[in-house]
Amino acid sequence: MQKIAQGLKRRNKTIGFVPTMGALHEGHLSLIRQANKENDIIVVSIFVNPIQFGPREDFSCYPRPLKEDRALCLKQKVDLLFYPTANQMYKMGFKTYVEVKDLSNVLCGVKRKGHFRGVATVVCKLFNIVQPDSAYFGQKDAQQAIIIQRMVKDLNIPIRIRLMPTVRQRNGLALSSRNLYLDKQERQDALCLSEALKRAKNLIKSGERNCQIIIKKLRELIESKKTARLEYVSIVDLENLKPMKKIKDKCLIALAVCIGKTRLIDNMVVKPD
Ligand code: AMP
Numbered sequence: 437m438q439k440i441a442q443g444l445k446r447r448n449k450t451i452g453f454v455p456t457m458g459a460l461h462e463g464h465l466s467l468i469r470q471a472n473k474e475n476d477i478i479v480v481s482i483f484v485n486p487i488q489f490g491p492r493e494d495f496s497c498y499p500r501p502l503k504e505d506r507a508l509c510l511k512q513k514v515d516l517l518f519y520p521t522a523n524q525m526y527k528m529g530f531k532t533y534v535e536v537k538d539l540s541n542v543l544c545g546v547k548r549k550g551h552f553r554g555v556a557t558v559v560c561k562l563f564n565i566v567q568p569d570s571a572y573f574g575q576k577d578a579q580q581a582i583i584i585q586r587m588v589k590d591l592n593i594p595i596r597i598r599l600m601p602t603v604r605q606r607n608g609l610a611l612s613s614r615n616l617y618l619d620k621q622e623r624q625d626a627l628c629l630s631e632a633l634k635r636a637k638n639l640i641k642s643g644e645r646n647c648q649i650i651i652k653k654l655r656e657l658i659e660s661k662k663t664a665r666l667e668y669v670s671i672v673d674l675e676n677l678k679p680m681k682k683i684k685d686k687c688l689i690a691l692a693v694c695i696g697k698t699r700l701i702d703n704m705v706v707k708p709d
Contacts, residue, residue, distance in 0.1 A: 453568030458482035459613035467572040488554030667692035
């Protein structure tokens, strides 16, 4: 892959890169389409990265429908599909990790210890292998995108990070490969994530600025669903992810909820005026 990328660069081709864990859906495809608009060559990677999963998480049962993913990529005119094995990515003796401090141990990082270290490390490796001009990420994983943006700045990585809006079902549910785990009742209850964000937006629109009050209302909404268990709901500064007391400026409202055994996340950026 690295040799191919170097060859493309010598021929002055621009490379757009979409890193994924596969089980591709419209969210991933929206990134691929955008990459296609802005680059000569599109590379998609599919890699279920073992080092970003905790010991009790879903690494082994994460969906891996490679045949369907390949067909979707062909349809979207993806030029190169890069799907290394874990042994190829982490050879014996692997010892180097990328840690983006402070941003990695808040929000999702509280419960998922080491998760963002795994993400930053694999994305850094993929960037070095694929050598893209631009890389495409979804707002759906807002904390991940903020961490990657920080890493690229701090390590002088010459890649443009493009952040694309969250793609949702018509009923509001953010598309996620993990939605495949949900049964009928859970699919219904999973709507509480986007409903809570909508509620927050409306509260802010009607003048509420106190984060504690907003969070309490969202907590109540989520806890009223049978299969839902709230992990966190936070209102944070968009740059440093620090919790806000009063909403003054643009902020990120982020939440993680377990629906049955499936952990889902969602978020929204809100401007007060
Ligand atoms: P994943 O395969 O879950 O690691 O996601 C790969 C990329 O797709 C990440 O940049 C995600 O943020 C992005 N992505 C996942 N779901 C969505 C969605 N519903 N809308 C937009 N982007 C998404």
